[in-house]
Amino acid sequence: MLKNWFKIFWYNCMRNKFFSLLTVVGLAVGFAISMLALSYWTAEKSINQWNSEKENIYQIVRTPLSKEYSTAYQPNIMSYYLKQKDLIADYCYLDGFYHQESYAFKGKVVNTKKNFRSQGNFFEYFPFEKITGSYQGFKETVDAIALEESYAISLFGNLTAGIDQIITDSYGKAWTVKLIYRLNAKSSVLPIAINTYWNKNVQTEDYGWFNFGAGSLIKLKENVSKETLTKEIYSAYESHLLAMSAKNRGISLEAYKEEGNDIIFTLEPLSRLYQESKASLLPEGLSNHLFLYLNIGFAGLILLLSLINFINLTATQALKRGKEMGLRRVMGSNSWTFYLQYLFETSLIFVSSFVLALVLVEWTSPFYNQLLNFDIVVGLKEISIFFISMILMVLVVSSFPALFLSNIHLQNMLKGQYGSSKAGKFVRNASLVLQFAIATFFILVSVNANKQIDFLGKMNLGFTGDQIIRINFQPNQKKNAFEFYKTFEQELRKVPGVQDLSVTNFSLSDGVTVSSTTVNYQTNTSQVTNIGMDEHFLDMLQIKLAAGRSFDSKLASDSLESILLNETAVNELKMADPLNKVIKWWGKDRRIIGVVKDFNSFDLEQNVNPMIFVNLNGNPDVNAYVNSIYVKMDVSKFENGISALESFWKKRVDQYFPFEYEFVDKAFANTYAKYVQQRNLFNILNSIVVFIALLGLFALASFTIERKFKEIAIRKVLGAETPNLLKQLTMVYFILFLLGFLLTVVPSYYLIQSWLENFAYRIEISWISYLIAFVGLLLLTMVTVLSKAYKATKINTLSYLKYE
Numbered sequence: 001m002l003k004n005w006f007k008i009f010w011y012n013c014m015r016n017k018f019f020s021l022l023t024v025v026g027l028a029v030g031f032a033i034s035m036l037a038l039s040y041w042t043a044e045k046s047i048n049q050w051n052s053e054k055e056n057i058y059q060i061v062r063t064p065l066s067k068e069y070s071t072a073y074q075p076n077i078m079s080y081y082l083k084q085k086d087l088i089a090d091y092c093y094l095d096g097f098y099h100q101e102s103y104a105f106k107g108k109v110v111n112t113k114k115n116f117r118s119q120g121n122f123f124e125y126f127p128f129e130k131i132t133g134s135y136q137g138f139k140e141t142v143d144a145i146a147l148e149e150s151y152a153i154s155l156f157g158n159l160t161a162g163i164d165q166i167i168t169d170s171y172g173k174a175w176t177v178k179l180i181y182r183l184n185a186k187s188s189v190l191p192i193a194i195n196t197y198w199n200k201n202v203q204t205e206d207y208g209w210f211n212f213g214a215g216s217l218i219k220l221k222e223n224v225s226k227e228t229l230t231k232e233i234y235s236a237y238e239s240h241l242l243a244m245s246a247k248n249r250g251i252s253l254e255a256y257k258e259e260g261n262d263i264i265f266t267l268e269p270l271s272r273l274y275q276e277s278k279a280s281l282l283p284e285g286l287s288n289h290l291f292l293y294l295n296i297g298f299a300g301l302i303l304l305l306s307l308i309n310f311i312n313l314t315a316t317q318a319l320k321r322g323k324e325m326g327l328r329r330v331m332g333s334n335s336w337t338f339y340l341q342y343l344f345e346t347s348l349i350f351v352s353s354f355v356l357a358l359v360l361v362e363w364t365s366p367f368y369n370q371l372l373n374f375d376i377v378v379g380l381k382e383i384s385i386f387f388i389s390m391i392l393m394v395l396v397v398s399s400f401p402a403l404f405l406s407n408i409h410l411q412n413m414l415k416g417q418y419g420s421s422k423a424g425k426f427v428r429n430a431s432l433v434l435q436f437a438i439a440t441f442f443i444l445v446s447v448n449a450n451k452q453i454d455f456l457g458k459m460n461l462g463f464t465g466d467q468i469i470r471i472n473f474q475p476n477q478k479k480n481a482f483e484f485y486k487t488f489e490q491e492l493r494k495v496p497g498v499q500d501l502s503v504t505n506f507s508l509s510d511g512v513t514v515s516s517t518t519v520n521y522q523t524n525t526s527q528v529t530n531i532g533m534d535e536h537f538l539d540m541l542q543i544k545l546a547a548g549r550s551f552d553s554k555l556a557s558d559s560l561e562s563i564l565l566n567e568t569a570v571n572e573l574k575m576a577d578p579l580n581k582v583i584k585w586w587g588k589d590r591r592i593i594g595v596v597k598d599f600n601s602f603d604l605e606q607n608v609n610p611m612i613f614v615n616l617n618g619n620p621d622v623n624a625y626v627n628s629i630y631v632k633m634d635v636s637k638f639e640n641g642i643s644a645l646e647s648f649w650k651k652r653v654d655q656y657f658p659f660e661y662e663f664v665d666k667a668f669a670n671t672y673a674k675y676v677q678q679r680n681l682f683n684i685l686n687s688i689v690v691f692i693a694l695l696g697l698f699a700l701a702s703f704t705i706e707r708k709f710k711e712i713a714i715r716k717v718l719g720a721e722t723p724n725l726l727k728q729l730t731m732v733y734f735i736l737f738l739l740g741f742l743l744t745v746v747p748s749y750y751l752i753q754s755w756l757e758n759f760a761y762r763i764e765i766s767w768i769s770y771l772i773a774f775v776g777l778l779l780l781t782m783v784t785v786l787s788k789a790y791k792a793t794k795i796n797t798l799s800y801l802k803y804e
Contacts, residue, residue: 002344006344006348019313022313022695023309023310023313023314023349023353024349024352024353024356025353025356026306026309026310026313026692026695027306027307027310027349027350027353027357028353028354028356028357028360029302029306029357029360029688029691029692030302030303030305030306030307030692031303031306031353031354031357031386031390032357032358032360032361032364033299033302033303033685033688034299034300034302034303034386035357035358035361035378035382035383035386036299036361036364036365036368036376036378037295037296037298037299037300038296038299038382038385038386039376039377039378039379039382040292040295040296040368040372040374040376041292041295041296042381042382043186043374043376043377044274044275044287044292044374045275046186047186047187047188047274047275047284047287048186048187048188048270048271048273048274049186049271050184050186050187051126051127051187051270051271052127053124053125053127053219053270054269054270054271055269055270055271056219056220056269057125057217057218057219057269057270058217058218058219058220058267058268058269058270059072059215059217059218059267059268059270059273059277059280059281060072060074060078060216060218060233060265060266060267061265061266061267061268061277061278061279062074062237062263062264062265063263063264063265063266063279064260064261064262064263064264065260065262065263065264069279070277070278070279071279072096072215072277072279072280072281073096073212073214073215073281074212074215074216074237075209075210075211075212075237075240075241076093076202076211076212076213076214077205077209077211078209078216078233078236078237079091079093079216079218080202081236082218082229082232082233082236085232086221087221087224087228087229087232088218088219088220088221088224088229089218089219089220089221090121090124090218090219091216091217091218091219092118092119092121092122092124092125092216092217092218093118093119093198093201093202093214093215093216094116094117094118094119094122094189094198094214094215094216094217094281095116095117095118095197095198095214095215095283096215096280096281096282096283097283098113098114098115098116098191098283099115099116099117100112100113100115100472100474101115101169101170101193102169102170103145103155103167103168103169103175103193104167104168104169105155105156105162105165105166105167105168108155110151110154110155111658112151112192112193113192114190114191114192114193114283115191115192115193115195116189116191116192116193116194116195116283117194117195117196117197117198118194118195118196118197118198119196119198119199119202120138120139120140120141120144120196120199121139122138122146122194122196123135123138123139123146123179123181124139125217125219126187126189128181128182128183128184128187129181129182129184130179130180130181131149131152131159131180131181131182132159132160132163132179132180133146133163133177133178133179133180133181134178134179135179137178137179138178138179138196141176141178141196142196142199142200143173143174143175143176143195143196143199144175144176144177144178144179144195144196145167145175145176145177145178145193145194145195145196146177146178146179146180146181146193146194146195147162147177147179147180147181147192147193148180148181148182148183148191148192148193149180149181149182151192151193152177152180155167159180162177162180163177163178163179163180164176164177164178165177169195170474175195185375187284188270188273188274188280188282188283188284188285189282189283189284190283190284191283198214201214202214209240209241209244210241210244215281216281217270217281220267226267229267230265230266230267233265234263234265237263237265238253242256242257242261242262242263245261249520249523249525251523259523259525261525273286274286274287275287275289276289290754290755290758291678294751294755295681298442298685301438301441301442301689302685302688302689302692304434304438305435305438305689305692305693305696306692307393307397308431308434308435308696309435309692309695309696310349310397311397311431312428312431312696312700313695313696314342314346314397343394343395346394346397347394350390350393350394354387354390358383361378365377365378370677371677371680371681371684372677372681373677428700428704429736431696431700432696432697432700432733432736432740433736433739433740433743434740435692435693435696435697435740436693436736436737436739436740436741436777436781437740437741437743437744438689438693438744439689439690439693439740439777440740440741440744440748440773440774440777441744441747441748441751442682442685442686442689442690443686443690443772443773443776443777444744444748444752444769444770444773445682445686445748445751445752445755446679446682446683446686447769447772447773448752448756448763448765448769449675449678449679449682449683449755450679450683451763451766451769452675452679452756452759452762452763453675453676453679455761455762455763456675456759456761459761461599461600462543462544462597462598462599462600462608463508463541463542463543463599463600463664464541464542464665465508465541465663465664465665465666466665467499467632467633467634467635468540468541468630468631468632468633468663468664468665469630469631469633469661469662469663469664470507470508470628470629470630470631470661470662470663470664471628471629471630471631471645471649471659471660471661472627472628472660472661473485473503473626473627473628473629474627474654480620480623480624481623481624481625481626481627482503482532482616482623482624482626483623485503485626485629488652488653489501489503491648491652492629492631492648495641495644495645495648496637496640496641496644497633497634497637497638497640497641497642497644497645498631498632498633498634498641498645499632499633499634500536500540500631500632501536501540501629501630501631501632502533502534502536502537502540502541502629502630503533503534503537503616503626503628503629503630504531504532504533504534504537504616504626504627504628504630505530505531505532505533505616505622505623505625505626505627505628506529506531506532506533506627506628507627507628508541508628508664516528516529516530517530517585517586517612519569519573519583519584519585519612520573520583520584521573521574521575521581521583522574524572524573524574525572525573526569526572526573526610527610528565528569528609528610528611528612529609529610529611529612530612530614530622531611531612531613531614532614532615532616532619532622532623532625532626533551533613533614533615533616534551534615534616534617535550535551535552535553535558535615537630538550538596540630540632541630541664543596543597543599544596544597545594545595545596545597546567546595546596546597547578547579547594547595548564548579548592548593548594548595549593549594550564550594551564551593551615553617558593558615559615559617559618559619560618561589561590561591562590562591562592562593562615563583563585563590563591563592563593563612563613563614564592564593564594564595564596564612564613565578565592565595565596565610565611565612565613566595566596566597566598566599566608566610566611566613567595567596567597567598567608568598568607568608568609568610568611569610569611569612570595572610578592578595579592579593579594579595580592580593585612585614586621590614596611596613607760630664631645631661642661645659645661646659675758675759690777690780694780694781694784697733697781697784697785698784698788701733701784701785701788701789704732705729705788705789725789726786726789726790729785729789730782730785730786730789733781733782733785734778734781734782737777737778737781741773741774741777745770749765752765753765
């Protein structure tokens with residue numbers, strides 16, 4: 001029986017090669033996209049799940065009542081205070097970011113961009129696999145360091161020679177190697193080197209309540225509930241920080257809270273930190289929640305389209321096999337036999353599509369990883385899950401053609417006359433409306449994503465980065481970084497190709513700076529980012545002034561007393577006329593000499609931060625942390641200029657760290673690169689969805705129009721012209737298209753608006769995008785339907801009226 005069914009299946013495939021190919025390819029595309037999306041989902045959800053301590057490790061998240069932002073940075077003393085009060089079992093202080101560092105051993109220097117500072121109990125929180133050495137030794141040794149295995153090999157030549165050796169960092173500080181470990185890639189922290197900096201730098205004095213420079217993770221006590229601990233954290237924050245801040249302002253605690261300074265605290269477990277938190281303390285960041293759900297949702301819609309198309313295509317093919325099935329019924333076949341046969345045929349098609357999908361996944365996964373900037377692998381787990389799901393799909397979809405044929409009267413089946421129930425028409429029309437709605441939605445997403453990315457690329461950032469490069473400046477010196485820069489500044493200006501120079505503690509494109517400070521003016525407060533700069537910075541980057549002037553090297557007062565604020569800071573402080581006003585900055589009186597027009601310093605997801613600009617000359621609090629040298633290059637001498645710069649750098653500036661530079665404008669474009677990748681993915685998915693939707697439309701058009709051949713023949717005999725016939729055949733599809741379009745207007749607006757809310761600067765959703773989607777999809781729909789309808793008007797009328 002199976003052999004006979006296979007012969008029939010193969011015969012029909014060869015007789016309808018085009019439809020058979022479309023069926024397999026359409027399903028394979030849906031399967032492949034779904035497997036990739038499933039793999040991305042499981043990879044994102046697996047972060048930190050390997051960690052045996054994941055349910056007992058928490059970060060504390062602080063959120064203002066306004067909920068404008070959330071942060072996992074708390075007062076430095078907080079975790080120490082909670083431990084002293086016996087409210088938590090343990091804590092681990094650590095940085096929330098990596099440092100670039102070089103370590104030296106016997107004259108060999110190896111650089112890493114993932115140097116991490118923590119306490120000695122780090123491996124009790126992230127138990128990476130030990131290769132050699134001792135966890136306890138790392139914890140108990142003063143100035144200990146642990147190295148990732150590949151870095152240890154680079155530094156020592158093998159994995160055993162490094163334990164208990166002394167290595168030195170770029171500042172000459174000695175560290176003792178106590179552990180070599182292997183990373184687990186599914187972690188929120190992936191350091192290459194970990195030193196115990198925070199063993200000796202945990203702040204236990206009261207001023208630690210006003211210092212937010214470190215992060216910490218905590219472990220809960222079994223006898224202290226999360227609710228109790230949260231209340232105790234708030235009570236400590238209120239009594240030590242809010243009350244003191246209110247006292248310094250000369251107002252009541254309640255009045256201070258009402259100004260927007262009240263706080264909500266929450267505890268977030270490591271197990272869900274990467275996937276659900278809005279503020280990660282750990283350097284690998286957070287999952288892109290919205291995109292993750294969009295990705296899996298889009299894949300689900302594409303799979304649904306593929307299955308609908310499969311049902312429509314198989315129904316169309318079943319229609320052509322009506323006489324065959326009629327003869328089989330005459331010979332004794334029943335509905336159950338039809339179902340088993342179609343179950344067999346569907347299984348063959350699904351298996352073929354599944355194999356083709358695996359090939360597509362293998363071919364496209366590198367490109368998919370590049371789009372997502374994520375390394376995913378479609379493993380046995382994902383394949384098994386999908387294969388089991390596919391079996392369930394086979395059992396369901398096999399029933400549709402069997403039920404369709406078994407409900408047709410035997411006499412009509414043998415004559416090729418197929419009636420249609422109202423329920424059947426409703427199901428087919430509903431599936432077509434759904435396909436139009438999904439296709440419209442994808443087109444709208446693609447159009448608006450392209451408009452948003454184009455908007456970002458063309459918007460005025462407030463500065464000009466043309467011809468300007470940023471050099472990462474982390475000198476191997478034990479003295480003040482700015483003072484060291486001054487020793488070679490004039491020589492650097494003479495390097496061929498260099499047109500201008502500026503130095504700062506601030507990095508455009510990633511917004512990295514040293515610190516932020518609270519400044520007050522009358523009863524108003526602003527948390528400002530501290531920008532240390534020289535007198536060339538604003539002019540070289542063409543950052544405009546809204547009022548006043550910039551620093552003047554000829555005025556000594558500009559080095560000691562003067563500051564500039566940006567427009568956001570002025571607005572937050574509610575200054576009507578800020579020039580010559582005096583504010584406190586780090587306990588010192590500073591006079592405002594200028595207001596800088598707002599410019600984007602980080603990325604376009606965030607509004608411009610309030611900023612204070614301080615002259616690097618005469619301000620050691622900021623000039624010791626200079627990290628960026630900006631160089632304006634002569635484009636005509638660029639290649640030679642870069643070579644000369646690198647040579648000068650290695651000889652005169654730094655032999656420890658590699659010479660690294662980036663174009664300012666390109667670096668800033670990278671801040672929204674993930675959205676460019678999302679836009680590209682949306683475009684690809686949009687093309688796939690439109691293709692599958694038109695494929696389904698073609699199948700349904702074929703199904704319905706072929707069933708009207710007799711009606712068309714009669715109309716032609718009665719004198720109907722081709723234009724009238726085309727109008728009658730296509731009008732129903734226009735109505736269904738219109739219903740599908742209207743169905744998606746509201747949900748598409750809501751979802752697109754949700755995506756756009758990731759940007760501080762965004763487009764408005766315009767009716768133009770809906771017009772583009774309407775006209776574009778309507779044209780494709782009409783071309784698809786008319787191609788089939790026109791052929792129908794050219795049928796031989798005698799072939800369909802010979803029995804009448």
